[in-house]
Amino acid sequence: MVDAVVSVFLERLLNTLAEEGRILNEFRDQFEKLQNELQLMQCFLKDADKQKRKNQTLRGIMTNLRELIYEAEDILADCKLQSMEGNQSSATWLACIYSSKLQFQYQTGKRLKEINEKITGIKQNILSYLSPSMTNETGRIDANIDQMPRWSSPVYDHTLVVGLEGDTKKIKDWLFKADAVIQEIGIVGMGGLGKTTIAQKVFNDREMEDWFERRMWVSVSQTFSEEQIMRSILRSLGDASVGDDRGELLRKINQYLLGKRYLIVMDDVWSLDLSWWYKIYEGLPKGNGSSIIITTRNEEVAKRMRVTEERLHRPKFLDKDDSWLLFRKIAFAASGGECINSDFEIVGKEIVQKCKGLPLAIKAIGGLLLYKSHYREWRRIADNFRDELAENDDSVMASLQLSYDELPAYLKSCFLSFSLYPEDCVITKQQLVHWWIGEGFVPLRNRPSTEGGEDCFSGLTNRCLVEVVEKTYNGSIYSCKIHDMVRDLVITRAENDGFFKTDKGSRHLGINGYIDGKQLMNNHKLRALLSTTKTGEVNKITSRVTGKLSECRYLRVLDLCKSAFEMPISGLLCQVGSLQHLTYLSLSNTHPLIELPSSLKKLNNLQILDVSYCQSLKSVPSYLMNFKKLRILDASHCGSLEYFPKGLGRLSNLEVLLGFRPARSSQSEGCRIAELKNLTRLRTLGLHFKRDDEIGDDEVNALVNLQELQFLTISCFDSHGDGLVDKLDKLCPPRELHELCLQFYTGKVTPVWLNPISLHMLRYLSISSGNLEKLHPSFWGEANAVWRIEGLMLESLSDLQMKWEMVQQAMPSLRIVNASWCPELVSFPIDDVGFRGGVWAKGERRR
Template sequence: MAEAMIEALAEQLVQVLKKPGEYVLEFQSEFNDMKTQLDLMKSFLADAYKLKRKEETVKTTLSMLRELVYDAEEILTDCLLRAEYRKEGFQCCSNFTPRELIFQYRTGKKLKDINERIKKMQKILKAYFKTIGQQSIHDDRGSIGKRWTSPVYDESAIVGLIEDTEKIIGWILPENRMLHQVGIKIFYSKQVVDRFEKRIWVSISQTINEEEIMKTLLKQLGEDVNGLDMAQMLPKIKQLLENKNYLIVMDDREGWSSCIIIRTRIESVAIEMGVEKARIHQRRILNEEESYALFCKIAFSSKEEAKQHPELEEVGKVIVKKCHGLPLAVKTIGGLLKSKAQSTEVWRRICHNFHDALTAKESENSVMASLQLSYDELPIRMKQCLLCFSLYPEDSEIGAEQLVHWWVGEGFIEGRNTSTTMELAFDYLSELISRCLVEVVQHRGYDGRVYSCRMHDLVRDLTIKIAREEGFCSLDDQGRQRTTARSRRLSFTNEADVRSMNKKSRIRALLMMTSSPVQFNRNIVIEHCIEDLLNWISSIERLAKLPFSIGKLRNLQLLVLSGCNNLQKLPLSITALQKLILLDIGHCPIQYLPQGIGRLSNLQELSGFKLVGADNKDGCRLAELQNLLQLRVLRVNISEESEIAEEELTVLTHLKQLKVLSINSEGCDKEEIFQNLERLSPPPHLEELYLRHYRGVLTPQWINPTSLCHLQYLCMENGDIKSTSPVFEGTNGTTWKVVGLCLKFLPRLHMEWEMVQRVMPRIRYVEVSHCYMLKSFPCNIDKLGVWRK
């Protein structure tokens, strides 16, 4: 990871040295020297990584280099923070105080020491290479197509196992009340989907407990588990499944249902759980034809497309043969080649590298070899993103938003002019999915944007191995977390983990994955942290207000407080967080945001914005948002106290970057506010619109294909709407570009499917629930119905 770290630090230094007078004039020569040394170091790091598994000296040197870069980053951050405080007139950071003079002396000494250490490392590494400056085959700035979706091939399609599939479906479909136990996964078959009203997949690791199993079941049944105790969960599950046909899949442990599928690598586990020998399906490997068919589905889109590239077809068959019929190996190598240019030279190089990674007598090595090769071929920064999965427990379902927030917050993502860091982070996740290194669990219906994902256990084994070697986090040989004095990233699943964090001061990422309240030890110290930060993090569910000192977190980019049910107020100091790109206070009882939010010029996402009335002198009005020119996502909540002034009706037109707008009027019956909502001028490039609890009889006039000519997705939920306005159907032949439509809990809405098809010719996904007056829709309108083109 030294490659990515050095690149990131060098980029920071470039920005700093452009304006030395504003930042670190006192240390300009030392930072210039560091930049020069790092540029030289980058020129041969790729060669060093090729040797790191062979040469212990190189391996040790790279480990030392990573720690050195961490130290350099921390010094640079200290300097930048003190420069900011100095500009704002903080007495402790004025030029000639004893405290500041001591800081300057110590910092200068540290920087000189770091530069000397870098030079020594260069000498060590140069001894192993005859040439310097060979370019890395990795291209971190290469094209990453915008992939909100999962891979283009259908993962539910079955290759080479048709007879096996039919046999297993035959085991589980008979209409009787027997409890079926089957040792295999057959979850996505159309026959199974049609047969069962509810399908639930519960992955069970070695450490999971009954409470976690029941929470998983309830979540997949669409229930909120907050506040439920063990005694309430089981009756709730029984109530939700009663009188329904359902399929529950549980890995490795037993459960309760009308059909249980057990997936395990160990036959004795299935037998001990009561599975009949005759109903244990043994995994078989694919033959060469089946393997190549699976490969073509991924590397190309089909066998037919592969035939259009005969020179690649030949190399592809050689590569597939080395996978020894193991599906994961085939999928991974196919995903890797799909991401590469269709160049015979590139494919032959990968084929050669794959050969080097294999041993002739161990076919199982083909899986790990393909995974290792796929990792090695990742762009530099994407490697860091993949290693983050090593901190999550086995079989975790990982929220995509949490994951990309982490990547952005730690600086793993480098923004571009055409994409924000958040957009690019989702592209990275899609790329990892496309390469078959990450699996999709849940995704959005209309465009496939990932909601949650997980990692195959073999891929996780590899990430743990590499994360340990690279010093990315502190893990033992079994992948268990261990805290050391140099731990940089930690994840906690229980309070015992937290207690082991005594006196650790180098933590950069802290994942809290326990639902129980956590009491932090007072001896814990985190670099650049305010004194009471851990106090309010550890009591986040009971949090009534943020401390004023939150304003000291000058590097804070993401602040997500959604779901803090007692949070009443945000301090005025929050307006000092100039680097903030995301502020989420959704589902919090906050009455208003403080004035000054408009100064957060880098803000890209604002969720939970409460529209205030004229009587509120301290709250942020809608007019102030017109200064947030980088805003991409805006979610507005409207209450009885809300007001929209005449001059505020056109505010949204100033937000030319806005892509997603949500307006929620829950609990508001004020006629005046709905009259003004009717007159809003929408942002010009809106792509997604969510209208919830709208009390008007007709849809607002501005919801039409002319005003929203870029709209891709329209969602209307929980309202009194009886019909769409006449302009909804367009004028002078204009039609919508909408591809996704969601209508839920609109019992009075009259709408005909023929009209939808006519005005939305590109429609390919419709989701409907409790809309009883819809006519001729091709899906269930009473309960949840979905139509896909």
């Protein structure tokens, strides 16, 4: 993925050259020469990356180029750091050169010259292996087209299922007929055929939710243990089961399921050694019409798990019509799933025929073509797909490989990020986006970094390379995973392209339960170290790891969320303070984090700091207010945090601020809400109020001019006194607000400003937990004003009364309603469920 490495480095270099004024001519000349050479190479690097799979010599050349770019990037980072240390007052680039650090000047200049000479030679070598057609102007035009994202959000329904209606009905009929013993059902077929999709469709079916009292989904990876399976079952039942042995785990499972009709899905079972399953099976209560669904590629596995021939389902390939329907729903999603050009239809049907009815292959190639708007691009993809199939008759892997080859450079690194996560791991979008921003994978292009990160994520989901697992109530994606066949491709490409290696010297490492200190020893290459544990699991960080962390001097990304430490966490954080290139630090859900030590004040390059869910954290240090590059600060769900320090308004680049707690009038050293008016780049803001004197009479307009603000959360959890409601009633959110969440609001009536005139751009509204009884008359609009709200969530509002007819009248654009635990909403046509596009469905995760 040399084109990706070059793309990231060039953006970083161009930004540096543009921002810094006083640059030593010798260094500027070398960096500008490097910039020119790489820009000339960009138009054919993508083809060279593809060709290296077939040419061992070219592969070696590209590897050398990649390593040189990484080294140049490290030199650039060192120069900027030396500049900051050499002249903190002006912070001009390479101010260190005018000080006593002549050795740094000499060595850096010498090495840059050597890098430039080698890259010039490499360019000629690469060109000698490529045909002229790969380096012509047409290739450059195609590359420019490919770099422009067409959509910054999902453009089709990710739950789309085509041609499996008969399969799901067959399985459901079997489930309804289960007798007194446990019924085993097997879904067997090759990878990419839709086995898991069928099981998910059945598992999430409304009738199945009503039929079974307990439902459990277990993803069985190729590397698993009996204990992990039992813990996964218990997590599905809402029990974290920390510290229990296997005997106790099995006893708990039996206790939870005793006397209940339950459904267990064992997804993607591989091993023929099923001793683990026999032990679990014996501990399950029998009877009551319970069932177990097993999905596997190996029919023998299903039979050994007691599936009879009568309950064995073998999904068929999609027929011609369903294959075309699925393809056009994705490839032509921009036009509502309808092909409006006969030339495109001819090429599309040619491609679909080569997919041989495999849904995963059809979705992958359809997602790729969604981003191709010219006929010549479709024709080229069809020809390349034919060539891939000539080398590998597996249509799924051929389509996935082609999808990877066609990714824009900036998306390749994002895609390879999934190689760090274990099989079947559910990953939050937030962690991915933060990582990509921190390591510079996201091209900024004069836009907010968070917006760019969201675009990258949508680029992968729209291409069907990433599967959606969980959404928020408004339809935005919360978590995801990748198909095991996609993971096979990711791991192969990550290893071949030097993104992730299990041995020493990897640039990216995941912490899955624990990490070997040897992998950190003298690892100057390491760029990212992240927690990749599955849901409900905890990392164990040893003192050996802590001692080696400071040796990873070029580390950009450090995510230690959900970690337990053998030593005091303060010792670890002192080591982190030496990582001056760090841009993203997550200590989320680490205990007991009481304070951030002064050693972290050296992290002047920090862009993202996440200390959310650190319940023992008492304060935010004042030195954070000097981190001018900080874009994201998340201190949400920190129960012991009193207030933020003064100076927050100086963080002019801040885009996301969560968990902000303003100081009271008596806390002179704390930050007042008035400082927020200076944060003009804020896109997401989370406020937590407890008392009325946290909002002064002259501060009620503090938010009104935050024109970039799109998402606002106001929480009054654990608030005191009645005066806070009066203050909040006077608060003025910006008119351009896109989404509003009110949590634990203590008033009986909604604020007067919550109306379709004051918030005329509002699209999503969530009100949860509190004393709310009714909505202010202004909520329903005046002078024929109506809401533009598309999604509404009402949760845990035991006293709220409102009429469904009035909601329909005031919100004509409403598409999503999610209401739960609101017993007084008697006129709503729902029973503790949600309404979405005409279909009643269970509520989804809150933002």
